[in-house]
Amino acid sequence: MTVCKKIRCLSLLLFFCIVTLCASAQQQPFITSLSVQNHWVDSVYKKLSKKHRVAQLLFVRAHTNRGQAYADSVGQVIKNQQVGGLVFFQGGPGRQADLVNTYQQLAQVPLLIAMDGEWGLGMRLDSTIAFPYQMTLGAIQDNQLIYKMGQEVAAQFKRIGAQMNFAPDMDVNNNPDNPVINYRSFGDNKYNVAEKGIAYMQGMQSGGLLTTAKHFPGHGDTNVDSHQDLPQLPFSRARLDSLEEYPFREAIKAGISGIMIAHMNIPSLDTTARLPSTLSRPIITGILKDSLGFKGLVVSDAMEMKGVTKFFPNGEADVRAFLAGNDILELSENSDRAIKMIRKAIRKDEITKDEFVAKVKKVLAAKYWVGLNHYEPVNTTNLSAAINNTSAKALVQQLGDAAITLLKGDSLIGKLDVTKRTALVSIGATALTPYQQELGHYFTNSMPFYIPKDMSVADMNTMLQGLKGFDQVIVGVHDMRLRPASKLDYSSNVKLMIAELAGKPNSVISVFANPYTIAGLPGLEKAGALLACYQKDDFMQLAAVKVITGQIKPTGKLPVSINSFFTNGMGIVMR
Template sequence: MRESLLEASGSQTSLTRGQRFCYRLGMFRKLGFFLLLIWLVPPLALAKEKYQHPGPIRLDRDGEKWAEKTLRKMSSEEKVGQLFMIWVRARFLNLDSPDYAQLRDTIRRDHIGSLAMTVPLDGPFLIKSEPYEAAMLLNQLQRDSKLPLLIAADFERGVSMRLYGTTVFPHAMAFGAAGKLDYTEALGRITAEEARAIGVHWNFFPIADVNSNPANPIINTRSFGEDPQQVGDMVAAYIRGAHAAGMLTTAKHFPGHGDTATDSHLGVARVSGDLPRLQSVELPPFRKAIEAGVDAVMVAHVSIPALEPDPNRVATVSPSVVRDLLKQQLGFKGIVVTDALDMGALTRLYASNLGRAAVDAFKAGNDMLLIPADLEASYDAVLQAVKDGEIPSDRLDVTVLKILKAKASLGLQKARCVDVNAVSKLVDKPENLATGQQVADDAVTLVRDNGKLLPLKQQGTVASGLPYQRMEEVHNRLVAVIFSDDMRLESGRVFERQLRARVPDANIIYVDPRSAGAMSDEVLQAVDQAHQVIAAVYVIPTAGKVAQAANGALQNSVAMADASGSLLQKVLEHAAEKTAVIAMGNPYLASDFPAIQNYICTFSNATVSEISAVKSLFAEIPLRGHLPVTIPNIAQRGAGIERQPLTARGGPNHVQLQSSVH
């Protein structure tokens, strides 16, 4: 454009005055139009790129036509590929890198229809990623896929469960303790908004399991509680919130994983209740989920003798459970998805033929096959079963059409990529952060209080120059022992910062299972000298975690490790009256320590719960949480000592939400 203007101005010398006037007038008009265009284009471009909220899930006639037309064009190989969901680890990948090429080629070769987004691993540790990394990677995979990909994730505690820079929420049991359905609905809505912003469409939540077994090593605080009615109400509220913001939901782990004592990541968990108990305890939350319009149900790798007498048929591969109970008796019409097929409960039963597990799961009534232990063997086995007629072609078509319609209900046939520029406006909103903190605050439950320790008082920093003995005494006015596990090295860091903001000279000691024995004398000496003691215990359910107990047995992942538990017992023997124990996760741990005189439950190790725990110690927030579970020999469900704050809370982080249920 600049060159053409210069050429035009250079030709003016041969023109008359009138011609030059007309020429200049024309040039001014052109220039004015050009400037007007420059002024208008940015708003138009922004309007085009402006993020359009997906809105409620809706399958219109155009979407149905797309699904039906797409199905007619698909080969058997492509149809089988739509059944499988594989991992994608959200991280930065150069598009020419071998890692990206392998992922892209797997999707293309096996016609994969869905991805489960998680994050990279460093040994046993999950390394959280950033929202932009996730959004950019998922966008590129969508571009490189022939058909739109359905992206799912385990966002049980919101997107922050996998990604930094997103809204933090506590575990589900904290919502049960807070008892407000509006909180759970907000969790669904906010999670959906943030997930859709980065390109994730489907959440493997809510958990409909009723945690009736205190020894359950894998559900525990992931459940809303032990009361089927409350769990069902919470499940329905979550579905409402998620649907309003355009996200698919999953009720899991059918027909119930709450009354088990085995981690199904490691072995077969057994649900031993009879049929009347299943009907009255395990199944009601799933019925509520179906009534609320849940999009999918995830089937667990559990043994249920009341429904399936064959011990080698876990629920995932049992037609009696999936086809007869879920689809026919409960009338579920949505997507039935297996729990991960690479979990130990299933791979042990199919060790000699992993591909057969996928065939049996599909024949039992499952629609989608999640994370096969051997993708190639599973894909080939299912395809061969289709070709041999073992899997009827019409059954395959019904399932694939169901999956395609789910994609169309999300509008993926029209827009499969997200606007990365909109992420910063949609994720980590201040008002959402305040909601997450409010939930954690309201969940804090005071279970025991001897009236001699709480609340603590804030203390200023003591000036230096005191004799060493006096400084040591000041240092030990408040001793906080943070019991972490060996899986989460960050445990207690936020708790420490919050505590030091109020008591700068507090003596804070970190203990983990490897150091507990060696540090015993040091800890007990500090405890003996202390005026007040806080024991913050970080124990939460961890998938596949195995700890070796002193007697050689495999230890429950929600029990304290032997060395740590022994040290806590000694602390209570020395100073129970001046010690407050805070359960930063598993509330049942108090059953192993009946000498506890002051006991607080937060039901989560999330950073918001760490903040709430410290605020509760200093009576900065009202204590109004109630136990959503019974702690054997300690307290019944519904227990909770209520306290009013000593200081006004107020401020912009105060969120008013109504609708209580306990």
């Protein structure tokens, strides 16, 4: 072999070794990767101006449903400020993929694209798959299914050019009237919340997606929406440590890549008056980073929310959040102002150089971990088919089937006479529901009835008279609102009618609503059979039909306590 050939072979060998090392670095857990020197990160950091280093910590809002002028304005922000990332909200998958490709061309360092996708792309985008709400997932006993969901969510995110999900929600929802968390939580049992959140997180991270547990130190026991005002957690440090913080502590042990900080005033953790936890160094640096040992990305909740801007306006919140220990500030009211004010704080030595450098390099390391060091545009060919694939749809149904919870009536379920006169009643609906349609295939001697949520007393009495001629009644209670609140917006007369229907012989009632709504329907416990179905979607209606007709055995268990009749962990598992 000639000298030239030997040199060429050695060069190729060295090249493949470097590629292999880089690949293995990106395959290792994100938290582990942070302890390894990264030459790409160091190189990019050195090339950035002081202003652009700060800008890497800012993530700005993006939409694809607000028209071209809005889209162009976001492009100008990227071009002028060179922010670190974007958080996409409402729109469509094709439009978002196109816009991501456009925006990435304006960035000197590839943008980290994030979304709130607690139940997948369908939480934000039309024409995409919506997986079950986390409250629904909380009823599932097989956490491997939730892991599989995480893997599918990761694949769909990456397919449209997104690399970070602000999920899972790991709040323990121990306040049924919580206006902002509620059905977004896995439930009111801290152990179940931790297990489900970790399964979902591990599925997503195994698929190469950055995740963010929220909202530290725990937003589950509040009655104020932090989008509108500043909630207060009045509990002792011992209570917060043993309950609210538990799922986050377990997620840290399991290697979660990010944690989002809530906007809450917590006097037992920081006595500063009216100070949101997002701006508290004792909470973020003292507890989360030092005491709990979290090394990953610390992300603020949206900095435009009233919970943080009400008492700290005009950019002061951005600076305080930066100094408190956040690595990423999302959705500042004015990102240009935030960059200038943070640079001023750095010049005044309000933060050490080492801490600032570590923040920027952590964000760059996250970009490296998701592969943005070798950025490629989103391939928009067959995009819709790829993210609406058959296996993902089947998984949604599988999750729904596993969540359905039988609260009473195992002697009746699967044993109704399909030849008897059967009334198929949907309450809160104004047209034939999938529930009635599917049941009609089995109960051939049946008739559908609709009861609007505000039905008049006269119409109600007429319908009750008509129902007397039926041998059995199968009822669906439907909350048709976009998001399932803990109380139904039915009239009191309709609620009384539900109780009357529940008292009929051989009555089966499926509640396609937030499980907390059962507490507001007294008399429901008298039903021959009662199913908690958690949400209005078609896949849950089909799952209920499968249980009623004996096609599947219910295995779900209540993730929350509803009242004295139905408490956490209840659910008849039929064999």
